[in-house]
Amino acid sequence: MCPAKISESAVRRLSLYLRVLDAFELAGKTTVSSGDLAERGGVTPAQVRKDLSHFGSFGKRGLGYPVSELRERVTEILGLGRRWRVGLVGAGKLGAALFFYDGFRGQGFDVAAIFDNDPDKIGQRWGRLVVEDIESMDRVMRTSQVEMGIIVTPAVSAQQVADRLIASGVEAILNFAPTRLQVPPGITLRNVNLEIELESLAFALTHENGA
Amino acid sequence: MCPAKISESAVRRLSLYLRVLDAFELAGKTTVSSGDLAERGGVTPAQVRKDLSHFGSFGKRGLGYPVSELRERVTEILGLGRRWRVGLVGAGKLGAALFFYDGFRGQGFDVAAIFDNDPDKIGQRWGRLVVEDIESMDRVMRTSQVEMGIIVTPAVSAQQVADRLIASGVEAILNFAPTRLQVPPGITLRNVNLEIELESLAFALTHENGA
Known part of the structure; x- marks a missing residue:
């Protein structure tokens, strides 16, 4: 215990x-x-x-x-006896793939808000949600009671997004951007980077073959 | 060097x-x-x-x-001065999300074959590919010259799929199935599991809050 x-x-x-x-x-x-x-x-x-x-x-x-x-x-x-409300930041291709993949829902994770800073994406309807302006994160996060953040922005914006999520009260972040984020103590951060995993396979195959 | x-x-x-x-x-x-x-x-x-x-x-x-x-x-x-041919095993929701996400192509990774064992999925057209019967993996892998495998099957089939990929000559595998795979020496294996990352956030939030 x-x-x-x-x-x-x-x-x-x-x-x-x-x-x-x-x-x-x-x-x-x-x-x-x-x-x-x-x-x-x-x-x-x-x-x-x-x-x-x-x-x-x-x-x-x-x-x-x-x-x-x-x-x-x-x-x-594991804390899975309840449902968790997730905020997705980055309404690009990978964000869409994760949102529409829908495999998280079965495990108890519901996307409750989506954010982007691109005027072309803000206002788009994704399922039952609308892509929100990242500028209104603080307000939206409070009303949608988001507890976890998923970052799927380009690397260059990821740290700023993490800082904003944390300022909005989020204490757990899953980062897909290919960069190392700095977070204060007490904040839980996990990183997943699909391209980097593939690149490490490419490295292994290249050098194993003596190339 | x-x-x-x-x-x-x-x-x-x-x-x-x-x-x-x-x-x-x-x-x-x-x-x-x-x-x-x-x-x-x-x-x-x-x-x-x-x-x-x-x-x-x-x-x-x-x-x-x-x-x-x-x-x-x-x-x-990193071995990225050339393109890599990837075989995707598992034509389910996550397989589709990865295939249509398309973010790998920019880094030089092309999906060259897709496999499933479900008769309803075999024969489906995905972009310029057709979902192949997993039973014909050996032949398809040779003609499509696949070098890396991505496993997006349920956990229960993943080891068998890995064994087949390796038997077909694949030496590098990216595994999304939530199970630990056994591979012989000389085979490079990387694991990504999105649900497990979210579950570890749920665990952290649950216990940090004293629940």
């Missing part, structure tokens, strides 16, 4: 275990072994038992864990 | 430096300082000088680096 002790990588493993639990529940299975969970998480069964022991006592030695009880508990630990 | 010594994180920094160089070139600037590059990479100017010194001697102390020469060199080091 000591979430403060849980590392970022342990949290990621919980997310992976949750996928196994979802699949087992869907398949009508009632118990899951630490081995089943370990396989998906890319760890040892001992690591699974250690990860789960932080959150209380589950299962019996040799009998495995009860799927639906553990699933409920991991969902609650 | 010793790419074998370059760590994964140094390669990522090169990608970030390349963005700065692109922006400087676009702005018509001819020199860039290690400080300019450091800011974007989230590192110190000394680290920038160290990273770049692996690849030969650039710039003069106090005068900065020549933008277009350094940009060309970093492009070449």
Whole structure:
């Protein structure tokens, strides 16, 4: 019950275990072994038992864990027992891809506001939302009760956008812009950059082939 | 000139430096300082000088680096002086978002084949491509000369897909499925999972608020 002790990588493993639990529940299975969970998480069964022991006592030695009880508990630990309101900044191609992809909704994340600074984009209708002027972020964020920000702007504007999100009260940011952002303590930042991942594959292939 | 010594994180920094160089070139600037590059990479100017010194001697102390020469060199080091042919496995929502996002093309990555195992998706036209049956991967991969694979299948099929990609000769994989894949030595694997990143924000907000 000591979430403060849980590392970022342990949290990621919980997310992976949750996928196994979802699949087992869907398949009508009632118990899951630490081995089943370990396989998906890319760890040892001992690591699974250690990860789960932080959150209380589950299962019996040799009998495995009860799927639906553990699933409920991991969902609650990850903060997924509720819905989260997300603000998307950057109404470009990647912003649109993420918005219309719609895969987040199933996990409890709803885009509640979209912002851009381009007059051609401001006012566009995206589903049930309208792209807002980034200048009105402070007001819109308050009325739409956004809790997390997703930055999909060009690299050059990303820091300024992060500063504005934080000034509007956002404490968790997922950054897709290819730049390292500076955030004050207490703000949680995660980075995803698709082009950079592909570039690191290109680097590996180039140098592995002796080119 | 010793790419074998370059760590994964140094390669990522090169990608970030390349963005700065692109922006400087676009702005018509001819020199860039290690400080300019450091800011974007989230590192110190000394680290920038160290990273770049692996690849030969650039710039003069106090005068900065020549933008277009350094940009060309970093492009070449990253293996971006040519185009790469990518195979996308999984013609679902996220696969479609990535395919139609189209942001990869500008960086030199072309989707050359799309696969699925769903009879309803096989045969669909996506741009100038047709979704192929995953059963014909081996043949299609050879004729389309795919070098990298992107996996956007459900977690449960991802390992089997990775094994097939590798058997078809692919040596670099970007995995979006929420599972840890096992690949043999010599295969480069990168993982991106958007839901898991959002879940780690949810975890942080939940526990930070004492919930």
